[in-house]
Amino acid sequence: MKLEISDLTVRFGGVKPLDGVTLTFESGLCGLIGPNGAGKTTLFNVLSGFVRPSSGAAHVNGTDLLALPAHRRARWGLRRTFQQEQLVAELSVGANLLLARDHLAAGTAGANAAELLEFVGLAGPDRPVGGLTLFERRKLELARSLAGTPKIVLLDEPSAGLSEAESMELAGAMRAVPERFGALVVLIEHDMGLVGEICGTTAVLDFGRLVTSGPTAEVLNDDRVRAAYLGEPVA
Numbered sequence: 001m002k003l004e005i006s007d008l009t010v011r012f013g014g015v016k017p018l019d020g021v022t023l024t025f026e027s028g029l030c031g032l033i034g035p036n037g038a039g040k041t042t043l044f045n046v047l048s049g050f051v052r053p054s055s056g057a058a059h060v061n062g063t064d065l066l067a068l069p070a071h072r073r074a075r076w077g078l079r080r081t082f083q084q085e086q087l088v089a090e091l092s093v094g095a096n097l098l099l100a101r102d103h104l105a106a107g108t109a110g111a112n113a114a115e116l117l118e119f120v121g122l123a124g125p126d127r128p129v130g131g132l133t134l135f136e137r138r139k140l141e142l143a144r145s146l147a148g149t150p151k152i153v154l155l156d157e158p159s160a161g162l163s164e165a166e167s168m169e170l171a172g173a174m175r176a177v178p179e180r181f182g183a184l185v186v187l188i189e190h191d192m193g194l195v196g197e198i199c200g201t202t203a204v205l206d207f208g209r210l211v212t213s214g215p216t217a218e219v220l221n222d223d224r225v226r227a228a229y230l231g232e233p234v235a
């Protein structure tokens with residue numbers, strides 16, 4: 001699975017949260033990093049259909065993603081999580097998973113609920129979501145994003161607020177997604193240690209522009225990336 005983004009620009013009035021971004025996510029688990037306001041979530045919003053770009057394109061293995069209406073993108077295999085939780089607290093773990101599958105509406109191919117919960121390491125499908133810990137809810141959100149037949153999975157800071165041990169456990173599941181589900185995963189993550197640990201390649205945005213992308217170890221050592229995080233001008 002290869003996601004090719006070309007010359008993507010988003011304008012909100014005079015602001016350009018994305019400014020001519022050209023970038024390829026090749027396969028596996030890819031990091032997407034950058035300081036606050038860099039345009040990371042905006043890129044997810046464009047890919048998932050919440051924001052219409054003023055120009056540019058995104059193709060997955062030749063499919064023109066932006067030409068599909070947002071609801072068709074989900075059915076096609078585009079998945080995402082949000083910084084704000086999308087779970088229904090009054091419903092059980094299992095019912096929340098079923099809701100995700102119902103939204104897809106294209107049959108029930110893919111892993112069943114028990115398999116998804118086992119994959120993320122979450123027990124008790126009958127428990128109400130309102131009683132889960134933050135860590136358990138994050139696992140459930142990851143499971144939801146894998147319902148049906150995911151092709152591209154966009155994860156927006158799934159580890160925010162978790163302890164280091166919890167983040168590492170969730171990371172173990174995230175890094176197993178490409179092989180288990182055949183999907184490409186793009187992960188927005190602020191913890192550089194975690195990115196270095198689990199992302200094969202990483203792309204860096206700053207002020208809506210691509211700073212660099214490539215093998216994660218090289219990217220994290222790049223002076224331009226350090227400068228972006230320290231708030232210094234990029235040479």
Ligand SMILES: Nc1ncnc2c1ncn2[C@@H]1O[C@H](COP(=O)(O)OP(=O)(O)OP(=O)(O)O)[C@@H](O)[C@H]1O
Nearest residue numbers: 012015016017034035036037038039040041042043
């Ligand atoms: N609907 C909107 N209207 C106007 N400006 C917006 C809108 N959405 C985002 N922006 C601006 O676009 C820029 C990029 O925001 P975005 O949320 O994509 O950044 P981010 O890299 O995801 O940041 P963070 O790490 O803080 O989540 C910011 O300057 C933000 O204020």
